[in-house]
Amino acid sequence: MSLRARPQRGVVSGLQAACVALCVLLLGAGYLLGGMVAWAPVALLPGVLWLAGRWYGARRPAARRWIAGAALALAFGVAAAGLWIGLGAVWMLAGAVAGLCAWDLDDFEGRLVAATRVADRVRLERKHLWHLAGTSVASLVLALGSLQIRLQLGFLPAILLGLLVLAGLNRTIRYLRHGGRSPGSPPGSTSQAGAPGRPGQATVIGESERVPGYGDAGYDAVVRDPYSLGREGN
Amino acid sequence: LRRVILVGGLAFSLLLAGLAGRRGELLALMLPLAAYLAAALFFGPASPRLRARRTVSTAGATATAQAGDTVTVRVEVVNEGRSLPEVWVRDPVPAALEIVAGARGVLSTLAPGERLELEYVARVSRGIHEFGALEVSAAEPSGLYRRTAELPASAKLVVLPRVATIRAPAIRPLRTRGYAGPVPSRRGGAGTDFFGVREYQVGDPRRVINWRVSARHPRTLFSNEFEKERIADVGIILDARWRSDAGAGRGSLFEHSVRASASLADAFLRDGNRVGLLIYGRALGWTFPGYGKVQRARILRALAGARTGESQVFDRLDYLPTRFFPTESQLVLVSPLWPDDLLAVRRLLARGYRVLVVRPDPVSVEVDVLPPAPEVTLAARLVQVERALVRRRLQRMGVRVVDWRVDQPLEQAIQISLGRLAASPPLGARR
Numbered sequence: 001m002s003l004r005a006r007p008q009r010g011v012v013s014g015l016q017a018a019c020v021a022l023c024v025l026l027l028g029a030g031y032l033l034g035g036m037v038a039w040a041p042v043a044l045l046p047g048v049l050w051l052a053g054r055w056y057g058a059r060r061p062a063a064r065r066w067i068a069g070a071a072l073a074l075a076f077g078v079a080a081a082g083l084w085i086g087l088g089a090v091w092m093l094a095g096a097v098a099g100l101c102a103w104d105l106d107d108f109e110g111r112l113v114a115a116t117r118v119a120d121r122v123r124l125e126r127k128h129l130w131h132l133a134g135t136s137v138a139s140l141v142l143a144l145g146s147l148q149i150r151l152q153l154g155f156l157p158a159i160l161l162g163l164l165v166l167a168g169l170n171r172t173i174r175y176l177r178h179g180g181r182s183p184g185s186p187p188g189s190t191s192q193a194g195a196p197g198r199p200g201q202a203t204v205i206g207e208s209e210r211v212p213g214y215g216d217a218g219y220d221a222v223v224r225d226p227y228s229l230g231r232e233g234n
Numbered sequence: 235l236r237r238v239i240l241v242g243g244l245a246f247s248l249l250l251a252g253l254a255g256r257r258g259e260l261l262a263l264m265l266p267l268a269a270y271l272a273a274a275l276f277f278g279p280a281s282p283r284l285r286a287r288r289t290v291s292t293a294g295a296t297a298t299a300q301a302g303d304t305v306t307v308r309v310e311v312v313n314e315g316r317s318l319p320e321v322w323v324r325d326p327v328p329a330a331l332e333i334v335a336g337a338r339g340v341l342s343t344l345a346p347g348e349r350l351e352l353e354y355v356a357r358v359s360r361g362i363h364e365f366g367a368l369e370v371s372a373a374e375p376s377g378l379y380r381r382t383a384e385l386p387a388s389a390k391l392v393v394l395p396r397v398a399t400i401r402a403p404a405i406r407p408l409r410t411r412g413y414a415g416p417v418p419s420r421r422g423g424a425g426t427d428f429f430g431v432r433e434y435q436v437g438d439p440r441r442v443i444n445w446r447v448s449a450r451h452p453r454t455l456f457s458n459e460f461e462k463e464r465i466a467d468v469g470i471i472l473d474a475r476w477r478s479d480a481g482a483g484r485g486s487l488f489e490h491s492v493r494a495s496a497s498l499a500d501a502f503l504r505d506g507n508r509v510g511l512l513i514y515g516r517a518l519g520w521t522f523p524g525y526g527k528v529q530r531a532r533i534l535r536a537l538a539g540a541r542t543g544e545s546q547v548f549d550r551l552d553y554l555p556t557r558f559f560p561t562e563s564q565l566v567l568v569s570p571l572w573p574d575d576l577l578a579v580r581r582l583l584a585r586g587y588r589v590l591v592v593r594p595d596p597v598s599v600e601v602d603v604l605p606p607a608p609e610v611t612l613a614a615r616l617v618q619v620e621r622a623l624v625r626r627r628l629q630r631m632g633v634r635v636v637d638w639r640v641d642q643p644l645e646q647a648i649q650i651s652l653g654r655l656a657a658s659p660p661l662g663a664r665r
Contacts (some may be wrong), residue, residue, distance in 0.1 A: 051308065069240045076244050076263065080251065083259035092259075097266050104270075104376055107237065111377060115322065115341035118351060124343045127319050131375035139269035143262045150258070158253045166251055168240050170269065173235075 012109045012125055020050045023095050027078050030091030034082070046075040046099060050106070061110065068106040075099030089147055097140045104132055166179035238274075238378050241267050274378035277404045282372045283315025286387035288365060304334060306596035309352040309368065309387060311343040323352055323385075328363040331356040336431045360492065362539045365389040394534040395489075395496040400645040402501035403636070403652050407466045407588045408562035415465030415506045415517040432459050467510075467523060468502045469559035470495050473538070473551075473569030474515025476544040480570075480596035487570065487599045488542050490640040494592055495568045497644055500531045500565075511536055512558055514551070516543020520558055551578035560585040570596045573624055580631055590652075591628060592644075597621070599640060 027043035049071035057064025079096040083089060108128055113119055153161070245267035249576050252260030282458070289308045311323055322340035336354030339538055366383040402416075422429045431444050434455035447456040472495045481488040502509045503526065510523030511533045521536045523529075548551060551569075559565060565587045569575070582589050597614050604610045625635050638647040 067238070069236070072240065073244060076248070076267075077579070080260055080263055080412060083263060084255070084257065089259050089262065093263060096263055100266055100270060107377060111320075111341065115339060116337035117340045117352075119340050119342035124320065124341070125345055128375045131273070131319070135270055135273045135376075136266075138273075139266035142269055143265040146262045146265055147259065153253075153256075158256075162250060162253050165246065169246050172275070173238060173242055 012105055012112065012128075015129070016102055016105035016109060019098050019105060020047050023047065023075055023098035023102055026091050026095030026098055027075070030082050030087045030095060033091065034085075034087035036082075036085070038086065038174055042081075043078055043095070046071045046078065049074060050102065053106070057110075061114065064110060065107070065131065068103055072103040073101075090144065092142060093143045097136050097143075100139075101132060101136050238271070238433060241271055241378070243484075245271065263399045270376065271378070274374055274376050274626060277319070277374040278379040279318055279372040279374055279381050280316045280385055282318060282321065282370055283313070284370060284383075284385050285312045285314055286310065286368055286385045287312075288387040288389045290365070290389050290391050291421070298424070304357050305331075305391065305452070306353065306355050306410075307365070311344075311350045311352070311368070311370075311385070313346055313348050313350075315346065317346055318344040318371045318372045318374045320377065321350070322373075323350060324369040324371075325352060325354075325387075326366055326369060327356065328356075328365065328391075330359050330361050330363055332359075333357075358391065360393050360395050360489065360538055361541075363391040365391070392538050394538045395492045397500045397534070398493065398497040398644060400497050400501050400643075400648070401508075402498070402505050403590060403634075403648045405466060405468065405562040405564045405588065405590065407468075407585055409509060410462075410464035410466045413465050413506070415463060417464055417466040417505075417507070418461045421461035421462045423462035425463050427461045427463075429461040431456050433457070442622065463665045465506045465508065467513065467560045467563035468507050469486045469510045469523070469563060469565045470499055470533075471512045471514055471554065471567045471569070472540060473567070473571075474513050474519075474540055474542050475548065476515070476542045477572075478570050478596075481599040481603055487594050487596050487640065490594050490599075490638075491568050492537050492540055493596065494638065494644050496534055496537050498566055498568070499537075499597075500530060503530050503533075509533065510559065512555070513537075513540050514548060514554065515541070515548045516545045516548070518548070518555060520555075523560075528585075549603075551575045554578055554582070556582065556585055556587070559587065562588075564588045564590065567590065568592045568594070570594060570621075571610060571624060573620065576624065576627055576631075579628065579633060583631055583633070589632075590634045590636070592638055593621070593625070595621070595637065595639045 001095060024043055024047040027046075028040050031037075031040040049067060053064050053067030056067065076096050076099065079092040079099075082092045085174055112121070112125075118124065245264045246262035248260050248267070252258065252264065287310045289310075291306050291308070307325070307327075309323075309325055313321075320341070321344050322339065322341045327333060327338050333354050333356050338352070338354050340350065340352050342350050365388055367386045367388065369382070370385050371380055371382045373380040405417055407417065408420070410420075418425075418427060422432070431447055432445060434448075434457045436475065438457045442457045442459075444456045444458045448454065454595060472491060474488065474491075478488070478491075499509050499511060506525070508523045508525055509520075509529060510522040513519030513536065519536055521529075521532050524532065565582060567579070569591065571579075571591055571593055579589060579591070595618050601610060601614050621637075625637060628635050634650050634652060636651040638644060
């Protein structure tokens with residue numbers, strides 16, 4: 001399906017299902033083509049989990065998220081196992097990226113469903129799909145390209161690299177957790193709930209319309225109580 | 235954050251496994267996850283620079299709003315900063331407002347300079363409702379990196395109590411004011427009710443000469459004198475003590491008391507009287523006496539904000555601040571009135587006030603919300619007996635009592651309770 005086509009209502013749901021199917025097919029194909037016929041059904045597990053999440057999540061939306069998370073972890077686990085035993089890397093990487101797309105779309109659909117009203121839904125969906133497509137293609141190209149690079153690392157450099165990555169990951173999580181404020185900086189240095197804006201810079205401006213005629217009270221509207229509790233006032 | 239941890243955790247696990255097993259394929263598998271996280275950071279939203287404007291409007295003309303009316307709340311948000319791929323705006327609506335149409339939250343995307351409108355229709359109940367800041371959450375497309383902010387768009391909505399148009403009950407305060415009005419003033423002069431006979435004075439019209447009396451005194455003429463009708467000072471006391479309330483929500487007894495106070499104030503003001511209001515509950519809410527439409531608006535606004543409350547000081551009516559009301563004026567007490575309040579009423583009478591008590595019936599309200607049971611019926615009967623006893627004691631003191639079952643119109647209750655007495659008020663007597 002072309003992304004230039006106007007996304008219709010439910011297109012996200014359809015694309016998510018397609019991504020799940022693609023994930024299962026690619027992983028399964030990788031296992032089958034690698035001669036691991038007995039283990040090929042394992043590739044179905046992420047799909048089954050996603051289906052279960054859809055069925056169960058319709059009644060308990062909160063459960064849908066963690067089931068989708070588990071399905072993503074399983075898809076990457078199946079892909080990692082396939083790579084470990086030497087199956088086709090292209091199939092495994094493509095299947096994992098499809099799983100990542102399915103997980104992203106599942107969450108996006110959940111956000112759309114949770115919102116009581118979605119304004120300009122078509123543009124919102126289109127923006128998301130373009131972003132996801134770009135990220136997925138770039139990450140897949142990057143992953144496939146990285147397979148061509150051969151680099152010999154000693155034990156100590158590997159450990160140091162691992163520690164560096166650990167520190168970086170920790171830093172990233174803290175950064176995201178604090179809403180873009182670097183750890184250690186004073187509260188309110190960026191937009192936070194209840195403390196919008198950097199110091200000295202108003203990032204949000206509010207105003208409300210006042211109804212003239214109510215003097216200092218400055219009330220925005222004055223109406224009568226609509227509830228008629230007795231029979232009086234007729 | 236859970237999503238970030240999931241993606242980050244998976245990426246880190248793959249990295250560790252790749253490094254430990256010296257498997258470049260696992261490191262390659264980690265790259266899509268890392269790219270996904272990196273894209274979230276790279277495309278992360280800047281601090282949302284938004285401007286909000288809130289408009290609250292009634293469905294019809296303000297002065298003629300009828301039962302079942304609603305208010306339309308419209309919030310316009312303008313993006314004055316960079317593009318926001320995914321922005322969620324939510325309006326925390328005051329709890330007393332019931333949304334009947336529209337949505338109080340919206341998810342959308344906002345380009346620079348673009349507007350986003352949020353509109354909903356809410357049914358309102360009496361009170362002063364304050365709208366707070368909007369909750370805004372901006373995220374990049376994947377939703378991993380989110381910035382939240384509060385967008386000031388405050389507004390205040392005053393919902394006045396519904397006023398029933400009733401005739402003011404007849405009152406006879408000991409002292410009236412100097413302007414013509416409907417209240418008999420106990421003084422001779424121009425009026426309609428016969429007041430007495432006095433010697434003819436030059437300038438008296440011929441039609442006021444009492445020929446019968448004059449016939450008995452051949453050398454003197456006598457004229458009829460009529461009772462002057464003046465306006466009066468009326469003080470309305472609304473009992474807002476917590477213990478005087480019954481029922482719950484909009485069907486509570488206090489809501490009926492508020493509406494009765496509003497209707498009585500409106501009726502007395504329409505007759506030209508000077509009316510003040512005292513809300514006696516958790517604290518004292520005082521509206522200084524005044525005349526006319528402006529005073530009506532003041533009283534209704536005060537009643538809009540009236541709430542029941544509990545206070546050790548004002549638990550009983552003993553601390554009614556009588557200096558707020560001119561001496562020998564008319565007081566209207568809107569309260570279910572408990573036996574231990576009788577002493578306070580007696581004090582008011584001793585200070586020269588004329589007291590009219592409007593007693594909304596808490597029993598009928600309570601019985602409506604309780605499950606039908608013999609115990610409930612018996613309890614209701616006992617309380618009714620107690621109320622009848624209190625009424626009798628009040629009437630003996632000279633207090634006029636209106637017992638009001640809140641499911642019947644207030645005016646009907648006034649006519650039933652005061653109609654006969656109002657027809658022939660004894661002059662100079664304290665009732």
